[in-house]
Amino acid sequence: MKKANVISEQAPLPCSRLKQVDVTFRDFSGKTQTGAIIVMDAVAHRVEMIFSALYQHQIPIQSITPIREFFGDDEASMRANNTSAFNARPITGGSSWSKHAYGLAIDINPLQNPFVEFQASQIVVKPPQAAKHYLNRYSYRLGKPFRTGMAEEMVDIFANNGFLIWGGYWNDPIDYQHFEIGPRALVNRLTAEPSKARGVFEKYIADYLSCMQLSERTPRENARAYCSASVVEKYSHWPTQ
Template identity: 40%
Template sequence: MKRPAALMALILAAVAACSAEEPVASPTQAPTQAATTAPPPSPAQSETPTGPPAFTSKVSAVKRDDVPYSWRPGCPVPLSGLRLVTLTYWGFDDKAHTGELVVNKSVTDDIVTVFKQLYGWKWPIERMELVDVFKGDDFDSIDANNTSAFNCRAATGSSNWSKHAYGLAIDINPQQNPYVTAGGSVAHDNAEEFKTRPLDEPGVINGRDRVVRAFEKVGWEWGGYWSGTKDYQHFSKGGG
């Protein structure tokens, strides 16, 4: 009777040996996968510029330090009635530049509208700085071919205030667009070759051209239409 007991012992030993093998994964346990490293995300690609920088403009209050020479007590417009316009313009070097103009606060939209058009046309301007860079000297500013607006001064040949003294006038490229007397003379030697009209040269303003029309659309008049004396550089709100 000992043989069946021995057989049973052998069977139990075999079962124990099978249970010692690697266990089967439970149904809820995910099978182990080989570790992988994800590639880093590609850096964002900047757009390549396809043209000139966008036109920008900024209008801000005028501080006394901005106009140490061009404004003084007794001027027809208080500082609070003026605004500093910082804007983009296209240069004779075919590059974008940033310039400044001081104008009456009532015409800032006019100025931004027109100069945005000029920039879009790549219509060239030599320089655009406040007349205070020239210590308020209108002659020196014009001689440097500087485009400027406000200057508390009398009108040329008059004791009355100029439209510039109100911030309602601007002179553009005065070398290419000079002040020409009825006798045909100019005050600046560098403008002699530009005193006749029409004239097909960069930065020159001619009657009924797109620059004149752009100003006319916002209610500004051109000095090139004056009878007798011609002020080709000059635009003013409402004329004068």
């Protein structure tokens, strides 16, 4: 990965904390394929569960290839409509480390779920070939074919496995392809305490699922928004646990 410009000595997470998860998925023609995705060790079991659920729900994915195959070039990976996770890079347009640099964020089907940024009077879409077809976020449109592979149908699967933040809810930029686990304080805890990281992550998920169970009479979209925000806020102000 160092030779492929995916990780460096300055990266916030060492190679020893990374794990490759081998997954099975359906492509857009319905054929079963295999792929691999690299994430932090503490969340690897949950990432395996996410892709197992996507497969069971027959949600198509174009490809799942570690970004080393694109020499760390996020835009090249997007243009190939590739799903990936770990990449020791800063946030788009910034200098602080992205959640991808910790193996705690996943970008899925970038063509169907583009990154949208507003620059002055201009809208920038990445990958650019997504612009005409996927900025209208309705999978069903009258008189037009149903569009699968859009992130909206995956939000619950990701959230139920700890990836509570979906970039599709953001205002600027809007990152439809992007799912991440949550607040920086939680990321720091998972990074700093390897022996406890998996247990901490499971507690985070349990708190979210407990909130959802208590909110079962609330419309699911509203409950998800409330519970995600509530749990993320709780773990943003990290007490010693």
